[in-house]
Amino acid sequence: MFLSDPGTFLASLAFWILAIGLCASALSVVLSRSPVHSVFFLIFAFFNSAGLFLLLGAEFLAMILVIVYVGAVAVLFLFVVMMLDMELVILREGFTKYLPLGTVLAAILLAELILVMSLPRDNTPAANNPVTDINNTKALGELIYDDYFLLFQVSGLILLVSMVGSIVLTHRVRAGVRRQSIYDQTARAGRIRLEDPGVGEGVHWDV
C-alpha cells in the first residue's frame, strides 16, 4: 500500500522515526540519571520536533525551534546544569510525593486527548484564506519587516532599553578588579632611569 506512492511512504516513514525518537528522548529527559544527559536528550527532542514541523510544512517554526531552543535555551540549560553541583538524590526526593498528583494530571490530559480524537472532525478551513504559493517564512517576513515595520523598530528600542537598564542597575565600580590598561602595562616611566656616570666612572673591568 505504501509502496504505491514513494513520497507518502517516505513521509510516513520519516514521521514514525521522528515521532518515536521524540517520545524516546522525552522519556529519557525524565529518566536519565545525569542532568547533563537530560539536557542532551532535550536537545535531541527539539531536533525531532523540528523535523515533525518540517513534515507539516511549518518550516519557519522548525528553524526557530532549532535556532532559539537548541541554539540558545538548551545551551543555556547546559551551562547552568554543568555549573551547578547537583545531587541526583535530592532531585529525586519529591518523586513519590508528587506521583499521585502527576498521575491525575496525566490521566486528565490523556482523557482530553481521547475526547478530542473521538469528536467528529470539522474539516472546513478556519479562515477563508486564499491558497498562494507564498511560504510561511516569506509571509511572516512581509508582515514583520513590511506591514509592521514600525512595531519591529519599537521592539528593537525596547530591547535596547532593557539592555541599557540592566547594565546600569548591575554595573558598579568594584575595588580590586584587574582591568587591561595598555598604557600602564607598557609604560616604563618611573621604572627606567638614565644614569649619568662621571668622567672615568661607569665602566668596571675586573681583571
Added chain:
Amino acid sequence: MIDSLYLLLPLIFMSGMTLALLLMGSFGSDYGGIRNMALFSLLVVGATYMVARPPTGAEFGFDGLFMRDGLSDFSAILILVGLAFALLLSDSWLRRETLLRREFPVLVLFSGIGMLLMVSSSNLMTLYLAMELQSLPLYVLAAWRTRDLLSNEAGLKYFVLGSLASGIMLFGMSLVYGFSGTLAFTDLTLDNAGTVAGMTLVMIGLGFKLSASPFHMWTPDVYEGAPTPVTALFSMVPKVAALVALARLYVLDAASVEMLQSVLWFLAFLSMVWGAFAALGQSQIKRLLAYSAIGNIGYALMGLASGTALGLESALVYITIYLVTMAGVFAIVLSMRRDGQPLEALDDLRGFSEHHPVVALLLAVLMFSAAGIPPFAGFFAKVYVFRAALDAGLIFLAVFGAITAVVAAFYYLRIVRLMYFDEGSGAHDRPLSPTLSFVMFLAAALVTGFLLSPSGLVTVARLAALSVF
C-alpha cells in the same frame, strides 16, 4: 509607507538623538554635555511637532498603526515640556547624592519616545509597545539608587505591578481582537460583550499607569522609594501619555462612550475619594504628593468621563496645570536640605517662612493653586472639569468631586499652616541651585498669571480635543 514617514519625523529624530547620546556617554562625554544635548533635542523635537504637522485633521501613517492629529501634537508638546522640567530638576539633586550617571538623560529620553508614540498610536499593538517602551526606563529610574533598599523596593514593585498591568492589558487586547477581528482604533466598534470586556481590561491597564484608584497600590511606595527627581518625573509626564491614550480609546464613537462611561466613572470616583482621605494621615512629603497625584487624576478622569469634547478639553487643561504645579512643588522639595541631607518629612517645613520667606511664598502659591483656591490656576482647572461633568449630567460625580476637593484642600493648606504658623525646625541649606529657583519661580508665575489670559491654554486644548470628535 515612505510617504507617511514625515509624520514620524519627530520620533525618528528623537530616537536618533537618544542613540547618539548613548554612544556619546559610552565614549566619555560628561553628564552636563549629555543633559544639554538631551534638552536641545527635546527643543528640536518640539519644534518639529510644530512645523511638520499634518495639513488637516487626523493623518494616518504605516497602514493605520500611527496617527497625528491635534490631540497627539498638543500632548506631545506637553510631554516634551514635562521631560525638560524633569531633566532640569534632576541635575543638582543627583550631583549632591552622587547619583549622577550618564545614562539618566538617555533613559528619560527613551521613556519620552515611548510616551510620544503612546499619544500617537491608533492601533492597540502600537499602544502596547509604546507603553512598554515608556515604562521600562521608568522601572530602571525608580531603582536608580542601587545601594538603597527603598529605591530597590520601589523599582521592583513598580516593575512587578507594571508587568501585571501589561498582562491585563494584553489579555484585554487579545479579547478585543478575538471578538472584533481588528486592532485599529478606526475599525473598532463596541457592539458585543467580548469587545467591551476587552476594552475594559485595556482601560484597567492604563488605569495602573495613571495610578487611578483602585489600581494605585504601587504609587505611594514608588513615589517614596524612588529618588526625588525621578518621583518628579513620575508625577509630571507619564500621566499625560496614559490619559491621552485612555481618552482615545474612550471616545472612539458614541457607543464606546456609552459602554465605558461606568468604568471611567468608577475610576474617577474612587481616585478622588481615596486621594483625598488617604493623604490626610501622611507625614512624608513624597507620599503626600503621591496621594495628591491619585486625587488629581480622579479630577482629570471626571472631566474625561463626560465623554464630550468639552470634557476632553477640561481634562487636558487640568493635566497641564497639574504638570506645571508639580514642576514647581518638586523644584522646592528638591531644594530642601539641611546639613547636606535631603529633607522629605512634612515636619521639616515647620517655620519655613521665617528663614526662607520667598520660597515659602512660592510654595504657598502652588499649594493654594493645588487646593483650588481662586485666583490661582488650580481653581480654574477644577471649574472647567466640574462644568464638563455637569454638562454631561454626571451630577453625583461632580458633587462628590466638590466634597473631596474640600477634604483635599485641608492637607494642602496644612502645609501652608506648617510653614507660616508653626514653630521653626531650623534653617535649611542655602543657596538654592539657580535652575531649581528658576523652575519654582516659573511655575508659581504661570500658576498666578493664568488668570490674566486663561483663553490661551483653553483655546489650544479645545482645538486638540475637537480633533478627535
